[in-house]
Amino acid sequence: MEKDNPMTSETTPGDGVQKLHFYQKGTFTVGNRLVSSDERSVQSSIDRSNALTCGHRACQGCGEALGARYAIDTAMEAAGGNLIAVNATGCLEVFTTPYPESAWQLPWLHSLFGNAAAVATGVAAAMRVKGRREVRVVAQGGDGGTTDIGLQCLSGMFERNDDVLYICYDNEGYMNTGVQRSSATPPAARTATTPVLGDEPGNVFGTGKSVPKIAVAHEIPYVATATVADLRDLEAKVKKAMSIHGARYIQIDVPCPLGWGAASHETIHLARLAVETGFYPIFEAEHGRVTSVRKIRHQVPVTEYLKLQKRFAHLFKGDKVDPRVARLQARCDANIAEYGLLDAA
Amino acid sequence: MLKQIEGSRAMAEAIALCRPEIICAYPITPQTHIVEGVGALVRDGTLQNCEFINVESEFAALSVAIGASAAGARAYTATASQGLLFMAEAVYNASGLGLPIVMTLGNRAIGAPINIWNDHSEAMSMRDAGWMQLFAETNQEAVDLHIQAFKLAEEMSMPVMVCVDGFILTHAVERVDIPQQEDVDTYLPPYEPVQVLDPADPISIGAMVGPEAFTEVRFLQHYKQQQALSLIPVLADEFEDLFGRRSGGLLRTYKTEDAELIVVAMGSVCGTIKDTIDELREEGFLIGLVTLISYRPFPVDQLRDALAEAEHIVVVEKSVSVGMGGPLANDIDLALRNMAHPPRLHSAVAGLGGRPITKNSLADLFRQSLVQPWEGTHFLDLNERIVARNIHRSRKVRRSGPIAENLIRQMATEN
Known part of the structure; x- marks a missing residue:
């Protein structure tokens, strides 16, 4: 033991100073506190609200839990803690509030699956009429509660320009009920209702919808897509949305290890590949016009994204390359062209 | 004002x-x-x-x-x-x-x-x-x-x-x-x-x-x-x-004290029923009305008290539970249950889809309940001839078409 003691072993005076490696220095990780205070993320602050606190029952690697934590804490900071959340039925609702527990440290209301936007309209109207204009309102739900059953209420909230920030955690299916297809499920993806059977296994091509585009068509003040692969960008978009009054919509790509058939440690990686393949275009729009896009430095072939997920495994069975992989690649290329995601070399 | x-x-x-x-x-x-x-x-x-x-x-x-x-x-x-x-x-x-x-x-x-x-x-x-x-x-x-x-x-x-x-x-x-x-x-x-x-x-x-x-x-x-x-x-x-005026409450009674027949109803039809009662009382028909205001919660005890002395109850209601009959009559039956000598309950469905409920039809209904009581649910002013014809036709023809349109056509061609 004694010979290992640096104070008694033969050392030079310089060796007595501990060599610290500030591994966060020069990086842009979200938890980095070694950057100037205005560059720090909300999540790196000891003053973060922990609005979605520990103890909830999300799966390991849940992209939705991660996205919600960053989004709501950022909204809480922007609102000075004066925030009310309305939640659609779904994973986020179920895993955060098993009776009698709640993981929410902000006033939170769950009503139904398809009415979160309308309930939020009611909360916002109540705050206005009560003269509590400092209190802000977010509505949140999964893609099923947003793009399918909740679309009518969402559209109504948009067209009235109600003062609500709606956040859709898009994991591309009904994961809470056991991985069924939604209108946000990508083509070819296997779900419980688009099984790998028949001539066209998985989800059918030529179906589905882009709710961000639908939101843009409402000409609301702010629309953005975001990803858990870029949490700093997510925070910035929530912060920007909270600086605006009126109807706002943010849709976050949140990989679901269970529903996608992916390893739980691949969540961030998959979200990043979704961006870098062009599979999930990241952009902002204001008052009906796209104002910025997140560029891709090097386009990654879509196969790298697909191969990590069992929901696409049927595309890679046997020796022949399934022609639908090319169709998915074409979809990515079309996104890249439409949003100008790649700068000309 | x-x-x-x-x-x-x-x-x-x-x-x-x-x-x-x-x-x-x-x-x-x-x-x-x-x-x-x-x-x-x-x-x-x-x-x-x-x-x-x-x-x-x-x-x-x-x-x-x-x-x-x-x-x-x-x-x-x-x-x-x-x-x-x-x-x-x-x-x-x-x-x-x-x-x-x-x-x-x-x-x-x-x-x-x-x-x-x-x-x-x-x-x-x-x-x-x-x-x-x-x-x-x-x-x-x-x-x-x-x-x-x-x-x-x-x-x-x-x-x-x-x-x-x-x-x-x-x-x-x-x-x-x-x-x-x-x-x-x-x-x-x-x-x-x-x-x-x-x-x-x-x-x-x-x-x-x-x-x-x-x-x-x-x-x-x-x-x-x-x-x-x-x-x-x-x-x-x-x-x-x-x-300074009485409104609401659970229910209201009209001339029920000595009534041998009490009508139970809800909503605006009670006005017509009261007029009918006034006319029938001139004939010596001891008839009264319970106007139910609170349907939920359902005032079982208060209804039992109000209906206990009658011999007959006629429930007139503007809805039908298809396959069962009148839902209000069913609920009133609950209020009469376990009475030593419960009044006889007569169920009538009236005024569906805006059909006028007339004093004449009501008076006939109330008289009939005493002299010729019916089982189950009576549909007031039902056009029995046209219903019978439709039942007959749909038995004969498999592809008999939509019921509503057929009924309207029959009514039009009969005139």
């Missing part, structure tokens, strides 16, 4: 006097004039401190009210018929969350076949939804019940439907005494919620409840409605003290 005024407009003025803070409007005949009326009162500044929100569906209308009520605001909406069905999921949700929303139903039939006229089908479809349901007999009572409804809802922390017959009440121009604002303010204090969304005291509302507590949650809802059976008469008494 006495006014010669349309029922909907009178109700709109009464609702405005209750100082709702959020009003959600979605048009459906025959409730449109009510929300139009309140909307105008918001626009012209009569009703201050109120948000009037034009929503995209009835489902959104009640959902917005749910959000507003949970955030501590007094919330109101109105609907009818298909609209109530379209918001059905939110109807159960509002009561489950214990939110004291007041909603007017301009009672109307449910399609198909599509029909905009009055009956009680839609109210009956939500009788198990955990809302209290009060039925108005006149436009004056419709006005008064709304004022009582806000107080009842907020004292019980439970939503209330005020049911008013579509067209018959909503569109009828009659003399109505519109209360004074200061009296309504005295009667109805500002809304003090028992639970509220507030950043200063964050709570979660609407959490999941499993088998370990769901029964208890439902029991407490049922218990609360049983408690409301005591409160509703008290609120009617307080109303009478302040406004």
